[in-house]
Amino acid sequence: MVERRSLAEQVTLLDLVDRVLNKGVVVTGDVTLSVADVDLVYVGLRLLLASAATLEREAAR
Amino acid sequence: MMHLYAFARGLRELEAELETRRFGSLLAVVGADEPDPLQHGLVVEGLLDRADAVLPVRFGERFGTEDELAGAIAPRLEALEAQLDHVAGCVEVGVRIVPRDEPADGDDGAAYMRARLREQLAADEVHRALAVKARDSVRTNRDAGYLVARADVDGFSQAVQRLLESRPGLDVLCTGPWAPYSFAAAT
Secondary structure, rough: OOHHHHHHHHHHHHHHHHHHHHHHHOOOHHHHHOOOHHHHHHHHHHEEEEHHHHHHHHHOO | EEEEEEEEEEEOOOOOOOOEEOOOOOEEEOOOOOOHHHHHHHHHHHHHHHOOEEEOOOOEEEOOOOHHHHHHHHHOOOOOOOHHHHHHHHHHEEHHHHHHHOOOOOOOOHHHHHHHHHHHHHHHHHHHHOOHHHHHHHEEEEEEEEEEHHHHHHHHHHHHHHHHOOOOEEEEEEEEEEEEHOOOOOO
């Protein structure tokens, strides 16, 4: 039971991060355009954490 | 720097480190911190219980000045207000079909495709049955999101439960209630 609960919590945590990175309103337009105004460490973090699917979509634009 | 978390309406209270800016009928919820994605998500989920309507913003929307924030929102204000109207009073329930009969090593291609087809048909059926009970729905293959009025969440999860009991061969993972990320489109 304990194991099952911790698995459920992990799944939920992953779901939460997946939502935050891949869904939701974007008001800055093209992500790559905002790069110029944002410091590089931050940009690196964002790109690192983006899912493969997001990176592929951005690359296809 | 300001980090944008969400747009809201009918906000009753706010955590100390957050602030709001008003645009039309919207409140933009911002903070000076640089959250990581998990913190961002937890803040947005926390808003869900404190507001009449929450429209989540994707992680990574940062603004150097008030003018930059206003400049980004102004041209999209009508679209944002319409999206907030759409999700008002609602939460998102996530439903994922978990494949049970993954083909074993040594299965041939035909067996693999049959397993995929069975999975697909089962997912279609589940989605059709649940979509009619939701205000809106989106689906990508195994994952679906349902926009459900807050008051209907119990009824919706009971419907999921009944569906599971009537289809013992199916593994379904139900998550939520979430802030309605899947119904907050890029503008």
